Amino acid sequence: MAQSSTRFTSRIDVAGPSGERFDEILTPAAVEFIAKLDNAFAGRRCELLDARRQRREKLASGEEQLGFLPGTRWVRNDSSWQVAPAGPGLEDRRVEITGPTDRKMTVNALNSGAKVWLADFEDATSPTWANIIGGQLNLFDAIRRNIDFTTESGKHYTIGDNPATIVARPRGWHLVEKHIRIDGRPVSASLVDTGLYFFHNARQLVARGSGPYFYLPKLESHLEARLWNDVFRFAQNELGIPQGTVRATVLIETITAAFEMEEILYELREHASGLNAGRWDYIFSLIKNFADHGADFVLPDRAQVTMTVPFMRSYTELLVSTCHKRGAYAIGGMAAFIPSKDPEVNAVAFEKVRQDKEREAGDGFDGSWVAHPGLVPVCDEVFTEVLGGWPNQLGRLRDDVSVSAEDLLNVASAGGEVTEKGVRGNINVALRYVDSWLRGTGAAAIFDLMEDAATAEIARCQVWQWVRNGTKLDDGTAVTPELVRTWLDEELADIRGDLGAGNRLDDAREIFVETALGEKLPSFLTTGAYARYLTELN
Ligand SMILES: CC(=O)SCCNC(=O)CCNC(=O)[C@H](O)C(C)(C)COP(=O)(O)OP(=O)(O)OC[C@H]1O[C@@H](n2cnc3c(N)ncnc32)[C@H](O)[C@@H]1OP(=O)(O)O
Ligand SMILES: O=CC(=O)O
Numbered sequence: 001m002a003q004s005s006t007r008f009t010s011r012i013d014v015a016g017p018s019g020e021r022f023d024e025i026l027t028p029a030a031v032e033f034i035a036k037l038d039n040a041f042a043g044r045r046c047e048l049l050d051a052r053r054q055r056r057e058k059l060a061s062g063e064e065q066l067g068f069l070p071g072t073r074w075v076r077n078d079s080s081w082q083v084a085p086a087g088p089g090l091e092d093r094r095v096e097i098t099g100p101t102d103r104k105m106t107v108n109a110l111n112s113g114a115k116v117w118l119a120d121f122e123d124a125t126s127p128t129w130a131n132i133i134g135g136q137l138n139l140f141d142a143i144r145r146n147i148d149f150t151t152e153s154g155k156h157y158t159i160g161d162n163p164a165t166i167v168a169r170p171r172g173w174h175l176v177e178k179h180i181r182i183d184g185r186p187v188s189a190s191l192v193d194t195g196l197y198f199f200h201n202a203r204q205l206v207a208r209g210s211g212p213y214f215y216l217p218k219l220e221s222h223l224e225a226r227l228w229n230d231v232f233r234f235a236q237n238e239l240g241i242p243q244g245t246v247r248a249t250v251l252i253e254t255i256t257a258a259f260e261m262e263e264i265l266y267e268l269r270e271h272a273s274g275l276n277a278g279r280w281d282y283i284f285s286l287i288k289n290f291a292d293h294g295a296d297f298v299l300p301d302r303a304q305v306t307m308t309v310p311f312m313r314s315y316t317e318l319l320v321s322t323c324h325k326r327g328a329y330a331i332g333g334m335a336a337f338i339p340s341k342d343p344e345v346n347a348v349a350f351e352k353v354r355q356d357k358e359r360e361a362g363d364g365f366d367g368s369w370v371a372h373p374g375l376v377p378v379c380d381e382v383f384t385e386v387l388g389g390w391p392n393q394l395g396r397l398r399d400d401v402s403v404s405a406e407d408l409l410n411v412a413s414a415g416g417e418v419t420e421k422g423v424r425g426n427i428n429v430a431l432r433y434v435d436s437w438l439r440g441t442g443a444a445a446i447f448d449l450m451e452d453a454a455t456a457e458i459a460r461c462q463v464w465q466w467v468r469n470g471t472k473l474d475d476g477t478a479v480t481p482e483l484v485r486t487w488l489d490e491e492l493a494d495i496r497g498d499l500g501a502g503n504r505l506d507d508a509r510e511i512f513v514e515t516a517l518g519e520k521l522p523s524f525l526t527t528g529a530y531a532r533y534l535t536e537l538n
């Protein structure tokens with residue numbers, strides 16, 4: 001399909017293969033809306049991505065140290081501003097379920113009993129063209145209550161009473177959508193996901209007593225929040241929707257954003273509804289930014305980096321106190337445990353999730369995430385107990401919290417050790433996850449844990465960091481490229497037996513070698529892998 005806009009001199013090409021009903025999403029008007037967003041914001045996006053690169057280089061070389069910004073102290077000191085009130089359907093967020101937007105998951109998430117569904121185009125979605133446009137179609141149908149279907153086995157899916165409020169998570173600023181090109185240049189994936197969702201559904205959602213709500217991933221600075229705010233203003237203006245209708249919850253999942261939480265809320269204040277503690281990408285970001293900073297920044301085995309280690313606790317404490325100071329919701333993160341068919345494993349998983357949610361509720365979070373419908377009741381129970389009759393804990397100001405830059409950066413406070421099991425575990429899970437992602441599934445149950453793109457990023461970055469630092473295992477062996485290659489081949493042979501024919505393990509191996517054993521540490525595994533393996537250009 002190729003289209004030329006009548007309002008732009010630019011040429012717009014929609015080059016992805018067509019699928020059933022894709023034309024209902026990729027209408028000329030919707031594509032033109034994407035082109036308008038691109039025209040207005042592509043330049044600033046590129047500048048901000050460049051600023052990210054420069055900051056990362058300066059942090060890596062030691063030329064810049066992270067700290068709270070002196071230039072925006074006035075924002076933090078000005079007590080007069082608050083964020084917008086909760087949008088309709090977002091007053092009570094005690095349980096939020098996350099997940100990809102395939103048809104079955106869409107219905108199941110909406111019926112799960114959670115208050116909110118994070119409909120994910122990011123960490124939990126492999127961004128194939130089919131997933132992206134198919135996901136938009138499923139949201140389009142779900143919002144119009146037009147999604148009933150029956151499987152071959154006879155199970156009927158229909159949206160019940162009291163469905164969750166939908167909050168869509170577009171892909172981050174770092175990603176592009178190669179199947180939509182303007183003058184031959186791929187368009188920002190954030191603008192595609194947000195633009196299509198907004199264009200088709202904003203009015204419908206408002207008419208149905210909800211609104212166009214978004215989770216914003218992987219921001220690295222308040223200037224990126226300003227860009228998002230301007231996108232929302234522009235989109236509302238174009239569609240004739242009152243300014244301030246959108247609500248955005250920002251994931252604080254990079255170490256740089258942790259130093260700008262208040263500024264991020266300020267930039268988005270007319271649309272902001274909260275911050276979320278995106279713990280997995282946060283760990284990834286910490287490793288990535290300090291991978292070259294020597295032993296003090298080396299983290300132990302992934303499993304030992306829990307939410308109770310001091311620097312992670314500082315991060316969540318700061319998040320709650322910042323949010324409540326400004327009337328914003330503080331939303332907790334994802335415990336990786338999911339229900340298992342093995343009763344013993346299951347009991348442990350539920351207990352771990354309960355403890356995680358109890359810590360969050362006790363600290364003042366207003367709600368939290370679960371990865372699976374089976375976990376909705378435990379999260380609901382824990383938060384209901386703490387909330388009492390209230391829909392949130394916004395009134396708990398947490399004036400007692402005081403977090404310094406040193407607290408946020410005290411990576412050494414994690415303690416722990418690196419073990420052979422930890423290194424092999426990272427190799428194994430990265431290969432299994434990337435195999436799944438290449439086959440179009442972006443969230444997978446691996447060894448009874450929910451794994452998504454953030455897991456693979458942490459896993460391959462840790463290996464890179466351990467190799468770079470010649471980190472010693474608990475038995476004294478140094479982590480070297482040769483050792484990793486040996487274990488890589490062994491793990492690969494093992495997994496091959498499990499996965500059988502049709503797997504993408506050779507490609508996964510290549511991606512792992514490139515992103516965990518290369519001379520430089522690539523910013524994201526997903527960007528290169530997307531360009532090479534997931535694009536299907538006509
Ligand atoms: C770092 C972060 O960003 S975290 C957020 C991103 N990650 C996610 O959102 C992960 C979401 N979770 C999932 O995708 C899934 O739970 C998985 C892949 C981990 C496991 O899924 P499955 O293997 O299907 O689990 P299981 O077989 O136990 O599922 C039972 C039922 O629950 C449904 N289900 C499981 N998880 C979800 C979910 N998150 N949303 C909606 N429905 C779900 C399944 O579709 C299945 O439905 P069915 O009985 O109608 O067939
Ligand atoms: O997106 C959430 C995270 O933990 O990463």
Ligand SMILES: [Mg+2]
Nearest residue numbers: 123278281454
């Ligand atoms: Mg994330």
